[in-house]
Amino acid sequence: xxxxxxxxxxxxxxxxxxxxxxxxxxxxxxxxxxxxxxxxxxxxxxxxxxxxxxxxxxxxxxxxxxxxxxxxxxxxxxxxxxxxxxxxxxxxxxxxxxxxxxxxxxxxxxxxxxxxxxxxxxxxxxxxxxxxxxxxxxxxxxxxxxxxxxxxxxxxxxxxxxxxxxxxxxxxxxxxxxxxxxxxxxxxxxxxxxxxxxxxxxxxxxxxxxxxxxxxxxxxxxxxxxxxxxxxxxxxxxxxxxxxxxxxxxxxxxxxxxxxxxxxxxxxxxxxxxxxxxxxxxxxxxxxxxxxxxxxxxxxxxxxxxxxxxx
Numbered sequence: 001x002x003x004x005x006x007x008x009x010x011x012x013x014x015x016x017x018x019x020x021x022x023x024x025x026x027x028x029x030x031x032x033x034x035x036x037x038x039x040x041x042x043x044x045x046x047x048x049x050x051x052x053x054x055x056x057x058x059x060x061x062x063x064x065x066x067x068x069x070x071x072x073x074x075x076x077x078x079x080x081x082x083x084x085x086x087x088x089x090x091x092x093x094x095x096x097x098x099x100x101x102x103x104x105x106x107x108x109x110x111x112x113x114x115x116x117x118x119x120x121x122x123x124x125x126x127x128x129x130x131x132x133x134x135x136x137x138x139x140x141x142x143x144x145x146x147x148x149x150x151x152x153x154x155x156x157x158x159x160x161x162x163x164x165x166x167x168x169x170x171x172x173x174x175x176x177x178x179x180x181x182x183x184x185x186x187x188x189x190x191x192x193x194x195x196x197x198x199x200x201x202x203x204x205x206x207x208x209x210x211x212x213x214x215x216x217x218x219x220x221x222x223x224x225x226x227x228x229x230x231x232x233x234x235x236x237x238x239x240x241x242x243x244x245x246x247x248x249x250x251x252x253x254x255x256x257x258x259x260x261x262x263x264x265x266x267x268x269x270x271x272x273x274x275x276x277x278x279x280x281x282x283x284x285x286x287x288x289x290x291x292x293x294x295x296x297x298x299x300x301x302x303x304x305x306x307x308x309x310x311x
Contacts (some may be wrong), residue, residue, distance in 0.1 A: 010284075026086045032091065033090070033091075033216070033295060044067065047070075047191075053065075058071070060073055061241060062257065078301065089113050091291070096108075096109065096112060098279060103261055104124065105281040107120075122305055125268065126303050127275075128278075138184065139179070141181075141213060142177050142210060142211070142213070143248060144202055144212055144243070147250045150172055172266050174187055174189050175188060176250070178189075187249070187262065188273065201224075212225060213226075248277030248279060252280070253273070253276045282294075
């Protein structure tokens with residue numbers, strides 16, 4: 001298709017029928033996960049030895065390290081650790097969560113994958129954990145903005161309404177940054193939007209001296225190499241100064257909030273923010289490449305159910 005084609009039309013997508021052909025059974029899906037985790041051959045997740053004995057009939061741990069004498073599988077030491085779900089379900093879940101740009105509810109995963117809603121909820125949160133990549137340095141120019149997540153006060157039950165509340169009371173702040181050159185996004189939940197917090201966020205994620213564009217929020221006053229636009233007086237673009245890119249990301253996040261999830265608890269909000277920023281950052285890739293990228297990020301992380309529901 002030509003350059004005028006809409007959206008991300010240059011990507012190579014796959015249909016559900018193609019996906020089923022790619023992963024016809026659990027064994028095929030398991031082999032795919034093994035290839036993503038160990039492209040140079042199976043290594044022990046405990047001692048990193050490549051002196052591995054393969055025992056295909058010894059499920060669920062078909063590998064044994066000849067060095068440290070420990071048994072393991074491709075799930076060991078990953079977000080799939082101790083999961084009783086089949087590899088095919090994990091692969092299908094990766095597909096659904098990578099292609100659902102406004103998110104996928106646990107109820108939809110429950111229906112589409114034939115698992116319980118509780119299991120689907122836990123599965124989705126483990127995949128969100130794979131999108132948590134830590135801080136990156138952007139060379140800029142960057143756009144920085146903050147938004148507030150939470151239900152509308154007018155829609156709350158009378159017993160939960162906050163009297164005389166303005167637009168941000170009872171909501172949780174999220175600050176985000178978008179690099180104009182790479183189109184990459186970073187975002188994080190913050191407790192307050194004062195100078196220390198906002199400028200700390202900016203300076204920990206931009207290359208020193210990188211250009212910064214923001215709105216007129218007082219928390220950004222004093223940043224080096226900084227320009228702002230005054231939204232309060234209807235100014236949204238001034239030469240190169242605007243925050244339209246990061247605001248577009250907020251729009252997608254809120255479509256997911258209101259249209260898919262309907263509520264994101266404060267406790268798990270950071271995981272949803274990781275999901276939307278992580279999916280945004282790999283969206284230009286082909287679908288199978290997106291899935292492979294997230295599959296590789298499952299390794300080296302753990303999220304037990306007890307930790308997930310802990311107060």
